[in-house]
Amino acid sequence: xxxxxxxxxxLKLPIVAECINPDIFQGKKPAEIEKLEVWExxxxxxxxxxxxxxxxxxxxxxxxxxxxxxxxISRVKRIGAGMKNGEIIIKGDAGMHLGEEMKGGKxxxxxxxxxxxxxxxxxxxxxxxxxxxxxxxxxxRGSTEGMKGGKxxxxxxxxxxxxxxxxxxxxxxxxxxxxxxxxxMHGGTIYVQKDCEARTGACMVEGTIVxxxxxxxxxxxxxxxxxxxxxxxxxxxxxxxxxxxxxxDLTENGRGKLYVAKDKNPHxxxxxxxx
Amino acid sequence: xxxxxxxxxxxCGSLCDDIELTIExxxxxxxxxxxxxxxxxxxxxxxxxxVLKPMIRKDGELVKTSLKEAIRRAAEILAExxxxxxxxxxxxxxxxxxxxxxLAEEVGGVIDNTSVVCHGPSILSIQDVGIPSCTLGQIRHxxxxxxxxxxxxxxxxxxxxxxxxxxxxxxxxxxAWRGYVTKIKALVGRKKIxxxxxxxxxxxxxxISTHLEPTFVSPIMRKGRxxxxxxxxxTKTAEMADFFVQVEPNKDYELLQAFRALIRDQxxxxxxxxxxxxxxxxxVADAMVSCDFGALFFGLGLTMSGAKLRNIDAALxxxxxxxxxxxxxIMPMRGHFNVTGANTVSTWQTGYPYAxxxxxxxxxxNPGETSVVDVLLRKESDAALxxxxxxxxxxxHKAAEHLAENPLIVIDPHMNxxxxxxxxxxxxxxxxxxxxxxxxxxxxxxIPLKKVVNPPRGILPDEEILRRILAEIRKxxxxxxxx
Numbered sequence: 001x002x003x004x005x006x007x008x009x010x011l012k013l014p015i016v017a018e019c020i021n022p023d024i025f026q027g028k029k030p031a032e033i034e035k036l037e038v039w040e041x042x043x044x045x046x047x048x049x050x051x052x053x054x055x056x057x058x059x060x061x062x063x064x065x066x067x068x069x070x071x072x073i074s075r076v077k078r079i080g081a082g083m084k085n086g087e088i089i090i091k092g093d094a095g096m097h098l099g100e101e102m103k104g105g106k107x108x109x110x111x112x113x114x115x116x117x118x119x120x121x122x123x124x125x126x127x128x129x130x131x132x133x134x135x136x137x138x139x140x141r142g143s144t145e146g147m148k149g150g151k152x153x154x155x156x157x158x159x160x161x162x163x164x165x166x167x168x169x170x171x172x173x174x175x176x177x178x179x180x181x182x183x184x185m186h187g188g189t190i191y192v193q194k195d196c197e198a199r200t201g202a203c204m205v206e207g208t209i210v211x212x213x214x215x216x217x218x219x220x221x222x223x224x225x226x227x228x229x230x231x232x233x234x235x236x237x238x239x240x241x242x243x244x245x246x247x248x249d250l251t252e253n254g255r256g257k258l259y260v261a262k263d264k265n266p267h268x269x270x271x272x273x274x275x
Numbered sequence: 276x277x278x279x280x281x282x283x284x285x286x287c288g289s290l291c292d293d294i295e296l297t298i299e300x301x302x303x304x305x306x307x308x309x310x311x312x313x314x315x316x317x318x319x320x321x322x323x324x325x326v327l328k329p330m331i332r333k334d335g336e337l338v339k340t341s342l343k344e345a346i347r348r349a350a351e352i353l354a355e356x357x358x359x360x361x362x363x364x365x366x367x368x369x370x371x372x373x374x375x376x377x378l379a380e381e382v383g384g385v386i387d388n389t390s391v392v393c394h395g396p397s398i399l400s401i402q403d404v405g406i407p408s409c410t411l412g413q414i415r416h417x418x419x420x421x422x423x424x425x426x427x428x429x430x431x432x433x434x435x436x437x438x439x440x441x442x443x444x445x446x447x448x449x450x451a452w453r454g455y456v457t458k459i460k461a462l463v464g465r466k467k468i469x470x471x472x473x474x475x476x477x478x479x480x481x482x483i484s485t486h487l488e489p490t491f492v493s494p495i496m497r498k499g500r501x502x503x504x505x506x507x508x509x510t511k512t513a514e515m516a517d518f519f520v521q522v523e524p525n526k527d528y529e530l531l532q533a534f535r536a537l538i539r540d541q542x543x544x545x546x547x548x549x550x551x552x553x554x555x556x557x558x559v560a561d562a563m564v565s566c567d568f569g570a571l572f573f574g575l576g577l578t579m580s581g582a583k584l585r586n587i588d589a590a591l592x593x594x595x596x597x598x599x600x601x602x603x604x605i606m607p608m609r610g611h612f613n614v615t616g617a618n619t620v621s622t623w624q625t626g627y628p629y630a631x632x633x634x635x636x637x638x639x640x641n642p643g644e645t646s647v648v649d650v651l652l653r654k655e656s657d658a659a660l661x662x663x664x665x666x667x668x669x670x671x672h673k674a675a676e677h678l679a680e681n682p683l684i685v686i687d688p689h690m691n692x693x694x695x696x697x698x699x700x701x702x703x704x705x706x707x708x709x710x711x712x713x714x715x716x717x718x719x720x721x722i723p724l725k726k727v728v729n730p731p732r733g734i735l736p737d738e739e740i741l742r743r744i745l746a747e748i749r750k751x752x753x754x755x756x757x758x
Contacts, residue, residue, distance in 0.1 A: 013358050014655050016635065041357030041657070042383025042634040075655070077644075096644055115643055134643065141641055142402040180585060199528060199582060203592075220548045221532045221541075251535040251592070274544050 001026070002066045003033065004054040011075040013041035015050065015095075018078040022065035022086025022105060030055050064105075074114060080107050083124070096133070099126050102150065115159070116140065121150040121169070128152075134159035134178065137171055147171070147188060163190045166207060170234055179216075182209045185256060191233045203249050204256035212239055214264045222248030222258060224271040231259045244268060276304070279727050284313040285366075285707030288609030288717035289411075289432045289439070301728055303708075310433035317708065324689045326702035327731050337700060342733065346740070349660070349684045349699045350747035354755075356658035356682075358634060359384035362647045363664030363686075365611035367703075368712025368724060371737035372613075372620040375662060378745045380633045381752075385656070387647035388617035389610075389664060390629040393575055395642055396584035397607045398618065398628050404591040409604050410718045411438075416445035420566035422503045424590065425527065425576020426608045429511040435608070440570070441502045441515070451500045455515055501566070503559060505530070506576060518559060523550040525581030531589035534560055538596050569603040578607075609717040612707070616715035651677045660684045662737055663703070665691040686740055703737045704730035712738070 003025050019036040034048025047053070051069075058066070065086040073079070074093040081100040088099075093111040100119045107126045115133035118126045119140060132154045137147040138161050146165030157175035164183040171190045173181075179197035182190045185204040192200075192209070198216040201209050210231050225247045230240040243259040260268060282294040296317060297305035306314045329345035330337040353359055361379045364372045365388050372388075379386035390398060414421075421440045428435040436442050442452045504516035505527075513519045522530050526549030533548040537560040543553055563569055571594055577586045590605060597603035609615050618628035625631045627640035630647070643649055647666075650656050651674035659681045667675045668691065678696075685697040694700050704710040709730035713721050730736075735743075 012655070013657070014634070014650075014653075039635055041655075042636075043357060075653075116641075141399060141643075144403075179582065183585065199585070202528070202532070202585065203588075217529075219532055220529055220543050220545050221536045223544050249532070250541045251532055251539065251596075271544065 002056045002058050002068060003030075004056060005051045005067065005069045006054070007051055007071045007073060009050070011040075011050065011073065013075065015040050015076045016078055017047065017050075017076050018081040019047060020067065020069070020076070020079045020088070021081065021083045022067050022088065023084055025067055026063075026065045026086070072111070074112070080105075083107075093130070099124070102126075112156070118147065118150070118152045120145055120147065121152070122148045123150045125151045125153070128154045128156070131156035131175065132158040132162075134161060135164065136162040137166060137169070138162070138164035138183075144184070146184075146186075157194075163188065166190070172233070176213070182207065182256075184252075185209070189233065191239075201246075201248060201256055201258045203252050203254070204258075205249075205252050205254040206256055208257045208259070210239065210243070210259040212241070212261045212264070215260050215268075218246055218258065218260065218268060218271075219248060221250040222246040223250065224274050226275060227262060227272075228259065244271065246271075279725065282727060283707060283714065283722050283724050284309055284316075285612045285705070285714065285724055286310075286312045286316050287432050287612060288615060289435050290612060290714055290716040290722050291434050291438060292722055296727055298728060303728060312433065320688070320705050320708055321731075324691075325731075326688065326690050326694065326700060327734070329702065330697070330700040332698045337695075337697070342701070342735070345699050345701050346743045346747055349701065349744050350751055352658050352682045352684060352699065353378070353382045353384070353660060353744070354748045354751045356382060356384065358650075358656050359658040359660065360647050360650055360656045360678075360681075361386040361660045361662070362666055363388065363662035364617040365389040365614035366663035366706070367613065367737045368706045368710070368714065369613065369616040369620045369721070370712050371662070371706070371741060372617050373624065374738055374741040374745060376621060376624045376631075378660075378741055378748070379631070380638075381745060381748055383634050383636065384658075384660075385630070385632045385634070385645055385647060385650055386621070386625075387630045387645075388621065389614055390618055391642065391646045391648055392579075392669060393610050393614065394578055394607045395629060395646070396578045397573075397587045399584045399642060400587035400591055404588055404595065406591060407594055407598055407604050408606055408718065410720055411606075411716065414568075414570045414604070414606075415439045415443045415448075417447055417568045418445075418570045419448055419499070420501050420503070420562060420569040422505065422563075422569065422571040423512055423516075423608075424505045424571060424573045425507075425578075425580065425586075426572055426574025427506070427510040427512045427576075428572070428608065429515070431574065431610070432608060435572075436512070436515070440572075441500055448500050451502065454499070501562065503562065507580075518562070520551055520555065520559060526550065527577055527580060527586050528582035528589055530556070531586065531593055534563070535589065535593050535596050538564060538593070538600065563597055563603070564600045566601055566603075569597065569601065571603065571605045572608050573605070574608040575610075606718060613714035615717055615719060616713065616721070619715050619719065648674050651675075656681055658682045658684075660686070661693050661697075662686045662741070663706075665693045667691075667693040667696055686737055688734075701740050702734055703740055704734050706736065709734070710736035710738075712736075 017038040030053040033053040036047040068089045072092040076095045078097045084104045088107045090109045094113045096114045098117040102124045104124045109128045112130035118137045147169045149169045152171045160178040161180045163171045166188040174193045176194045177192045177196045182201045185207040187207045189208045195213040196211045196215045225245045242262040246258040279296045283292045295307035306317045328339040444450045501517045503518045504513040505520045507524045530549040594605040625638035630642045630645045632639045632645035684699040685694045707724035711726040712724045
């Protein structure tokens with residue numbers, strides 16, 4: 001079953017719509033979907049007051065529900081929060097907390113996404129074809145329970161603190177990353193194909209961060225361990241270029257691995273005297 | 276002429292409560308014990324910028340109106356709004372903030388205080404790490420090592436050093452004032468001699484040094500109360516310090532983490548951190564570990580630069596690590612006189628200290644999402660109430676622009692920039708001068724504020740104005756429900 005959602009107007013107020021979830025839409029008729037409750041600013045409304053729902057039966061025999069949202073929904077928060085199955089395709093920009101605590105299924109965004117995408121996710125896949133905001137995969141304020149599984153792929157750039165407090169799973173960023181990528185990381189893998197701002201891996205205890213581009217600086221609380229010829233990102237993806245391997249963060253007695261491409265970072269060559 | 280003693284100064288977070296005011300014909304004519312900022316407020320509060328009549332905007336112009344009409348219009352704006360913001364609260368009493376939170380809940384709005392642009396990052400990190408702290412009284416009597424990081428109390432909290440830290444006479448620690456005077460005299464003498472040698476012997480004009488190297492002013496390991504200043508520039512406070520570390524701008528996080536590693540006796544694989552040689556850092560780390568009672572005060576130089584909240588995360592972690600070796604506490608240098616009170620009251624009533632969103636009917640908190648600056652930058656709000664603050668002068672340009680586009684209600688004693696943009700402007704009495712109340716000092720000690728003179732005729736305190744708006748909103752909502 002495929003559910004198409006079309007915004008009925010330009011959305012200006014913040015909207016909380018955790019009901020946009022394949023698990024909730026499963027087996028419902030358009031009229032039933034439009035009756036689901038959402039919040040627009042401080043007013044409770046029906047989903048049908050903001051979106052028009054259409055159902056198109058697919059030839060796909062699988063029972064998975066596919067939700068396709070057409071248009072800019074950057075004001076809509078918590079889409080796909082806690083989803084377990086199915087797929088959400090967003091043809092436009094998406095709002096905060098996309099796929100928060102999702103356990104399975106897939107979300108694809110053909111646009112940009114605001115902060116806390118994939119926050120605290122436990123499984124499934126989020127693929128963002130534009131840029132992602134701050135706190136990608138990171139927990140909400142005050143929590144230390146970051147990603148515990150699943151995969152996030154971003155084809156653009158990401159903001160601050162991507163993968164903060166991460167325990168498991170993988171975050172692949174094919175653009176640049178802001179500062180504090182992998183802050184207080186306890187496990188899992190973060191791959192940044194392009195450049196990375198400073199303080200990458202600050203306070204990390206375990207886990208792996210791979211930076212193929214230029215890194216602004218390495219924290220003084222990391223020590224150099226050696227030079228590696230290649231690094232495996234995940235099954236079937238290996239980056240073959242020399243990498244400096246740093247271990248840290250010393251301040252947390254950490255043994256996290258920070259790989260930084262040697263060729264793109266001549267300013268780190270002074271570390272070689274410690275090898 | 277009557278003299279009112281033990282008045283609390285409503286300017287900065289130090290809340291000095293030893294001010295003496297002389298009153299003549301219902302006006303303050305003399306201020307004793309106060310700093311320059313304190314004198315300026317007590318003597319200049321009734322200046323030409325004072326608003327004396329409520330105003331509403333008609334045909335693009337602010338025109339005078341009755342208080343009843345202004346309150347009715349303000350209530351209408353807030354009752355109709357779908358996502359109003361209520362901002363300010365740090366320059367008013369806890370009692371007014373308490374009513375403000377009730378109002379925010381009633382209208383389903385976002386209530387935020389000025390922490391969002393000052394020590395908001397500190398609060399986020401305190402929630403992550405925790406904070407070992409104490410009262411300023413304990414520091415005055417016991418602290419033998421004071422560290423000011425990214426703050427310049429000489430200018431921003433002028434009596435902080437004199438009342439609570441290095442120059443205060445404690446029960447167990449003596450004031451470092453005499454030592455400071457001797458040091459200044461020696462420095463002046465040395466500068467004169469150097470200048471004379473250069474002019475007479477070398478025949479070159481004296482040059483001002485702008486190097487980034489840290490400077491020993493006196494031996495760091497000497498006995499008695501010591502002062503360390505860490506900042507990006509040599510401030511007046513830095514001039515007084517026993518040891519000054521000049522950190523490269525936006526590199527505080529690296530320096531803090533380096534201190535953490537050194538305190539854990541780990542070796543650093545670099546020669547310099549943030550432009551400071553590691554050997555100097557080792558001396559400072561030794562001084563921190565070997566003190567009996569240390570106190571680290573940090574200001575906006577730490578909260579609003581480079582790593583922002585993570586600077587504070589590292590500073591709190593540093594103090595946590597230091598407490599494994601000695602006694603150390605940490606305290607933010609709060610700016611507005613009752614910003615701590617705004618956080619405290621908000622925490623009592625909602626569970627969260629700032630950036631609280633009531634739009635779903637219950638309090639939600641996620642700075643970055645529910646903080647007023649971010650709400651305005653995303654252009655989500657559709658009405659605003661500003662109490663005792665001037666965000667148009669301080670917020671990012673785009674945020675201020677959206678704020679001015681909203682129907683705007685301002686409650687303030689002065690005609691500031693935000694008030695000039697208002698659709699409804701209600702003048703209020705100065706808390707701590709014309710109205711009594713409670714404020715929280717930076718160490719979370721509540722201190723009463725006195726009413727020393729009467730406000731101008733017809734001017735009410737913030738609390739009373741807010742209560743009247745709240746009552747009016749409830750009337751409107753009752754009518755709507757009945758209809």
